[in-house]
Amino acid sequence: MLAALAYGRQASDEAYDKLLAGAAFEISRAIAVADGKPFVDLPVAAFEILALAQDDRVFYRVMTEEGITLTGYETLPAPTSMGATVAFYDGEIFASKIRLASVTRRMAEPGYSGNVRVIVAQTTGARSALAWNIAQKALVLLLVSGGMLVVLAMVAVASSLQPLRRIERILRRRESVDLTPLEVAAPREVEAMVGAINHFMSRLARRVDAMQNMIADATHQLRTPIAALRAQAELASDETDPEQLRQIIKRIHQRTRGLSRLADQLLSRALVIHRADAVARTRLDLRKIAIAASEEIDHDDAEAAAHLRLDLPQDAVWITGDTLTLVEATKNLVTNAFKYGLPPVTLCVRGTPTPTLQAIDHGSGIPEALWPEFGRRFARGGRTDIDGAGLGLAIVRSVAEAHAGTLAFSRPAPGTFAVSLILPPGKGARE
Amino acid sequence: MIRLLFIFLLWPCALQAQEAVALYGPDRDAASTYMVIEGSTDVTPFTPLLEAFAAQNPQFAIRYEQWSTNDIYTRAVAACREGRRSADLVISSSIDQQVKLANDGCARRYRSAVTDTLPEWAVWRNEVFGLTREPAVIVYNRDKVPKPDVPHSRFDLFRLLREPGNRYTGRVATYDIERSGLGYLFAFADAQQATTFGRLIETFGRNHAVATCCSAEIIDRVASGEFLIAYNLLGSYALLRAAEDNRIGVVAPTDYTLLLSRAALIPKSSGNFDGARRFIDFALAPAGRAALTEGHLIIEFSGEDGSNSLNLPASSLRPIKFSPVLLVGLDAQKKSLFLELWRSSVSQIRSP
Numbered sequence: 001m002l003a004a005l006a007y008g009r010q011a012s013d014e015a016y017d018k019l020l021a022g023a024a025f026e027i028s029r030a031i032a033v034a035d036g037k038p039f040v041d042l043p044v045a046a047f048e049i050l051a052l053a054q055d056d057r058v059f060y061r062v063m064t065e066e067g068i069t070l071t072g073y074e075t076l077p078a079p080t081s082m083g084a085t086v087a088f089y090d091g092e093i094f095a096s097k098i099r100l101a102s103v104t105r106r107m108a109e110p111g112y113s114g115n116v117r118v119i120v121a122q123t124t125g126a127r128s129a130l131a132w133n134i135a136q137k138a139l140v141l142l143l144v145s146g147g148m149l150v151v152l153a154m155v156a157v158a159s160s161l162q163p164l165r166r167i168e169r170i171l172r173r174r175e176s177v178d179l180t181p182l183e184v185a186a187p188r189e190v191e192a193m194v195g196a197i198n199h200f201m202s203r204l205a206r207r208v209d210a211m212q213n214m215i216a217d218a219t220h221q222l223r224t225p226i227a228a229l230r231a232q233a234e235l236a237s238d239e240t241d242p243e244q245l246r247q248i249i250k251r252i253h254q255r256t257r258g259l260s261r262l263a264d265q266l267l268s269r270a271l272v273i274h275r276a277d278a279v280a281r282t283r284l285d286l287r288k289i290a291i292a293a294s295e296e297i298d299h300d301d302a303e304a305a306a307h308l309r310l311d312l313p314q315d316a317v318w319i320t321g322d323t324l325t326l327v328e329a330t331k332n333l334v335t336n337a338f339k340y341g342l343p344p345v346t347l348c349v350r351g352t353p354t355p356t357l358q359a360i361d362h363g364s365g366i367p368e369a370l371w372p373e374f375g376r377r378f379a380r381g382g383r384t385d386i387d388g389a390g391l392g393l394a395i396v397r398s399v400a401e402a403h404a405g406t407l408a409f410s411r412p413a414p415g416t417f418a419v420s421l422i423l424p425p426g427k428g429a430r431e
Numbered sequence: 432m433i434r435l436l437f438i439f440l441l442w443p444c445a446l447q448a449q450e451a452v453a454l455y456g457p458d459r460d461a462a463s464t465y466m467v468i469e470g471s472t473d474v475t476p477f478t479p480l481l482e483a484f485a486a487q488n489p490q491f492a493i494r495y496e497q498w499s500t501n502d503i504y505t506r507a508v509a510a511c512r513e514g515r516r517s518a519d520l521v522i523s524s525s526i527d528q529q530v531k532l533a534n535d536g537c538a539r540r541y542r543s544a545v546t547d548t549l550p551e552w553a554v555w556r557n558e559v560f561g562l563t564r565e566p567a568v569i570v571y572n573r574d575k576v577p578k579p580d581v582p583h584s585r586f587d588l589f590r591l592l593r594e595p596g597n598r599y600t601g602r603v604a605t606y607d608i609e610r611s612g613l614g615y616l617f618a619f620a621d622a623q624q625a626t627t628f629g630r631l632i633e634t635f636g637r638n639h640a641v642a643t644c645c646s647a648e649i650i651d652r653v654a655s656g657e658f659l660i661a662y663n664l665l666g667s668y669a670l671l672r673a674a675e676d677n678r679i680g681v682v683a684p685t686d687y688t689l690l691l692s693r694a695a696l697i698p699k700s701s702g703n704f705d706g707a708r709r710f711i712d713f714a715l716a717p718a719g720r721a722a723l724t725e726g727h728l729i730i731e732f733s734g735e736d737g738s739n740s741l742n743l744p745a746s747s748l749r750p751i752k753f754s755p756v757l758l759v760g761l762d763a764q765k766k767s768l769f770l771e772l773w774r775s776s777v778s779q780i781r782s783p
Contacts, residue, residue, distance in 0.1 A: 042765040044623055047756040055556045057534045058755035071764040094536035 008135030016127045017088050020101035023049045024120040028105040036111035040071055053126035059093055065115040076119050096123055163190045179205035210273045218266045225259045265391045272325045272395055276402030279322050286317035290349050293330035307343035317351035319423050321403045329399035332392035333359040333419055341417055357421040365417025371409045455493040456485035462492030466706040469518035471500045476726035483722040484713050491706055500525035500612040510700045511537035519703040520710055522695045525612040527757035529694035533558040539697040545712045553692045555753035561692025562714045563728040566666035566683050567617050572659050573680045584686040585627050592638045600638045604649050604658040607642040617663045619760040620689050620751050632776040654678045671727040674738040683741040690750040
């Protein structure tokens, strides 16, 4: 608004200043010298130029360098500097604001030589009207172009949001179980979002898969021992011989313990799977994991703990991971070693070449032929009779995978068998 | 009233005093408002307008004072500079002086639906309003100027006066432009209008034309046969006299005829702005136009020559535009140069 006004003011000032200067030049050309005195034959044309600003009052003054007014309005202010040939300035006469132009003509005639100044002034009505007119037009132009910009922006926003609407429709139409990635043609700006949605969906899909697997496993694992328990219980209800009955109850007791361990492991596996995706990793020392695991084993099974040895390095072994699942995995490693191998069992931590947790026992271990598939989700149809066997290593493998690590088998020395959880080095490894 | 007027009209123009006074409407004591109009117009032609206005506005006691144009101007300037109350309305045939008054900030602005009907040339800044339509005409003696000799244009006049020692020598009159503001205004306008001006003053000089004062006096002397032809007289007065005296013939020159509109102006120091604006609106409205026509102050240019009309194509009319261009003629140096030119060319013009 102000800019438009200033622009209008400047444009109209330029136009009307030229008019003023033109009239002043016209008058200065009409100066002649007679009897040693300059005089002006005021040209009508000069005033006709000024009268183009129809309703503006006109003032003029012709004066010598010494300040003597030859003709015109004596009260018309002269410019402050006598130097320039043409000067424009603002002033006042009869309490009205005026714009003045001053033109100096150097006279060198016989009998007179010196500067004669012509001052022409006009009130600013036409000038202000023009300024306002220009400003208005500029403003209208500004508003129209602004409006067009807004419309364009709205169209642009609407059309660029079109892909989002398409994605919304596609998502809405989907079945609840469909977690396959979206396949939508999208502009670059939206692609990142589609990527994020797809990434999120794949995580969701992974977790749903894991959950379904777990439920399938649990069902499979629990069915047999529960059926066996029921069979024993039925047997007991028909048995009258107290000795036989005691035998049955003893078996039921054993079965129950096995079942309880199995349930524990299933739950801890569920925990591992849950935390793999859900819990933030922290920087931690692998030695502390080993110590925590050994303490928990000590607490659960004092007999086993007596045959457990810890082999820890001098320096911290830094990794990035989740303490809870790593401790769980370590416990499973050790428990497994006691269960299937022979004591003593050594829980060993190594920092080089990569952080490794290793349980070494003195048993024969798993035959080499089975190593590649061992520890995968426990094979259906096998090993269910052993209390949660294989499930332990499955947990370890899950934890390893959640930490971008691996599960490995080896025979470090004759008569020994080692199961290792190998992890990538954490961020603090080089410290 | 009329007799009183004649006594004043016969006074020499140079006398710097109020020339006539006329009162309209109720007595000053009986009226609710009092209003003073200063004008250069003679009382007689102006009376129909003043009476019609007084009849329509009975609350006004109106005093009309007739002054010379120069007196009107100097009085208005003085009142404006000193800030004291002046006339409530000023109407002058010296439109250049009226424009200068407005230019110098001595006029009050007024605009109404009626003033908007004025042609562009007859209004300036909504401060100076042209009330009348009066041509500058050639007046001749019907008895003494044979019909073929009647000049219908300036070129006819040149032809008539071409022969040295012709019968019009010394019997052509015009305004003394050094003493008559109106004469100067017309002469200056002539100089702007056409290249014939130089030839005109040269012809006047060669024929010992008489430069003298005042419309009424010149027309009287044309009627008596002392002058045969008078140039650039105010058509309004000429037609008014021609209507009563059939010795007087009036011609609007066909090459071009200057048209003057008496300028009304409300001084800044007007004590009765309301009365003044009412008067302007009234004078520009149909009733006012009719009254001015009755006083021969509005001349029509359609159809036949008559008491209120002259036969002239509209393209020959040259209205004198209200604009700051008129200030040029008032410039002291310009005026002295112009008068010098006039004097040097028309050296034989004698003033009584």
